[in-house]
Amino acid sequence: MKSYSFAALLFIFWIFLSGHFEPLLLGFGVVSVALTVFLSKRMNVIDHESYPLHLSSKLPSFFLYILKEIVKANIDVVIRILGWRGASVSPQLVKIPLLQKNDLGAVIYANAITLTPGTVSIELSDETITIHALTKAAADELATGRMSNEISKRVFEK
């Protein structure tokens, strides 16, 4: 079942990227989509994790949240780079608990941390993430677990 929607999506993708409707080019599209779907099926990579279609309805809310965080963090780091008002950096290394229990959740959370400038996830284990933070404020903010909660709420709850 999943491979049908995968094929449909791939074909829409092909049409948008090519922008041509000649039979020859559409035919090439069909052939390459069929080959891709065949190979992905053989490699067994069309599953819940690599093709998380069930999460797509959560994307807008997650995206708005992460965009807001990115803009906030960017402004903070820019101020620190330029050194306005005596702003400086105080790099920190902290371990914070990883509350997302599945791999997909952990990847989403770690990527969200890295996407916001000022914090980079540098090591993942089963229960903790090691974070390098540019400032103590950023490290403390992550340690409160607000971002983890927001992401769990926006991505995994109904």
Place this chain on the structure above:
Amino acid sequence: MIIDILSWICLLAGGALGIIGGVGIYRFPDFYSRLHAAGITDTLCAMLILLGLGLQAGWGIAAFKLALIFVFLFFTSPTASHALANAALHSGLKPKLDMESRHD
């Protein structure tokens, strides 16, 4: 006209952020903190430039492709940053930490 102005604002702000990110890479003390400065060019700078270009392109295939570039950046740049930082950590590069204000 309004779209032109908006797109110029986006492009200029994006360019300025790119330069600031470069300055940050120069100014910050060690490898790990430089990653944060590079994070600016990865995120807001790239977003603003792509948005500015998208406004210039108007609705169409070009805008769709710009959106795709954005999506790929959105997924790959944190992965790349993490891979770099992780590799540095595992090969024994110690981050310069601010010991005074450490809290653990």
